[in-house]
Amino acid sequence: MKILVVGAGATGGYYGGRLAQAGRDVTFLVRERRAAQLRERGLRITGLGDDEVVEPALVTAADLDHTYDLVLLTVKATGLEAALDDLAPAVGPGTVALPVLNGMAHLDSLDARFPEAEVLGGVVRIVATLTDDGDVRVMAPLAQVRVGPRGTTTSPALEAVQEALDVPGIEVQPVPDVLATMWHKWVFIVATGAVTGLARGPVGPIVAAPGGEGFVRAVLAEATAVAEAAGYPVPERETDASLALLTEPGSSFTSSLYRDLVAGRATEAEHLLGDLTLRARELGVATPLVDLALLQMRVAEAQRA
Ligand SMILES: NC(=O)C1=CN([C@@H]2O[C@H](COP(=O)(O)OP(=O)(O)OC[C@H]3O[C@@H](n4cnc5c(N)ncnc54)[C@H](OP(=O)(O)O)[C@@H]3O)[C@@H](O)[C@H]2O)C=CC1
Numbered sequence: 001m002k003i004l005v006v007g008a009g010a011t012g013g014y015y016g017g018r019l020a021q022a023g024r025d026v027t028f029l030v031r032e033r034r035a036a037q038l039r040e041r042g043l044r045i046t047g048l049g050d051d052e053v054v055e056p057a058l059v060t061a062a063d064l065d066h067t068y069d070l071v072l073l074t075v076k077a078t079g080l081e082a083a084l085d086d087l088a089p090a091v092g093p094g095t096v097a098l099p100v101l102n103g104m105a106h107l108d109s110l111d112a113r114f115p116e117a118e119v120l121g122g123v124v125r126i127v128a129t130l131t132d133d134g135d136v137r138v139m140a141p142l143a144q145v146r147v148g149p150r151g152t153t154t155s156p157a158l159e160a161v162q163e164a165l166d167v168p169g170i171e172v173q174p175v176p177d178v179l180a181t182m183w184h185k186w187v188f189i190v191a192t193g194a195v196t197g198l199a200r201g202p203v204g205p206i207v208a209a210p211g212g213e214g215f216v217r218a219v220l221a222e223a224t225a226v227a228e229a230a231g232y233p234v235p236e237r238e239t240d241a242s243l244a245l246l247t248e249p250g251s252s253f254t255s256s257l258y259r260d261l262v263a264g265r266a267t268e269a270e271h272l273l274g275d276l277t278l279r280a281r282e283l284g285v286a287t288p289l290v291d292l293a294l295l296q297m298r299v300a301e302a303q304r305a
């Protein structure tokens, strides 16, 4: 199976790196600056003991001249549309696309752009970041992919993808209702983004402040209510797990949205919070705290421009 990993950032670098280490036929679609960095340093995976270095096969958009069997889409939502333009020559009938982005709206973008492809749903669980040197730093010993076809319970593509991704360092889990899995992760990501973005800090200081825990609960309840109204009620055990994480005393946990916001980088606010509030309006669900978090992020974005 010919695999194209679009982006060699935190998620793409980790998952693509593991696939390359296992001898899978993997190529990374990268832009010039990243290609130069990877040629010079190799793809380094750090944070899990000894650093590992992979010499990846690279291609840039200008040299993309054939289709692939599997496209693993690992860009952030901020780069989605440009990435779809760039990867278009890699997609043909028979191509399976597996996006790992948080949120949901990218599924519609992929469907609209590549009607000839099968777009699977996917959720990755990993905590990783790209360092200033371009290395993938993994911050927790966990790297899952939950994958499934949308609308049906199985498909021939799923089995092939599962087999291709089943390598050391990746735990692949086919799920029967991947849209629900995606919604539930989305609720969590929106809640962490809104909580840490609005309160401007990690979980520990937020819950230590008077009213902090109530605020966390209220934000999570808003996002959960949208999922429920959309037909994807969040199981109680998942809400409990999210609450445990978001109310842990002393925790340094933040969201990537918050980290991008305070670093003055483009954020996935529209894709994550914006899309959720849009759906909330359509469903008649009020989300005042998430709205406020989004407003704040939009103002920051306008000032960044
Ligand atoms: N990091 C994590 O732990 C997790 C992240 N996620 C989600 O996964 C998605 C990806 O996040 P993450 O990997 O952290 O993001 P990163 O910013 O680390 O990586 C994205 C990479 O995509 C590259 N890229 C962007 N546009 C293109 C393009 N047109 N062609 C080629 N490469 C491109 C960027 O490269 P360049 O240098 O050229 O800009 C960058 O290296 C997000 O939606 C995030 O929310 C989900 C779970 C965990």
Ligand SMILES: CC(C)(CO)C(=O)C(=O)O
Pocket: 102, 124, 125, 126, 127, 128, 189, 192, 254, 255, 256, 257
């Ligand atoms: C919270 C985390 C790391 C969970 O996987 C994540 O997906 C994000 O911050 O975007």
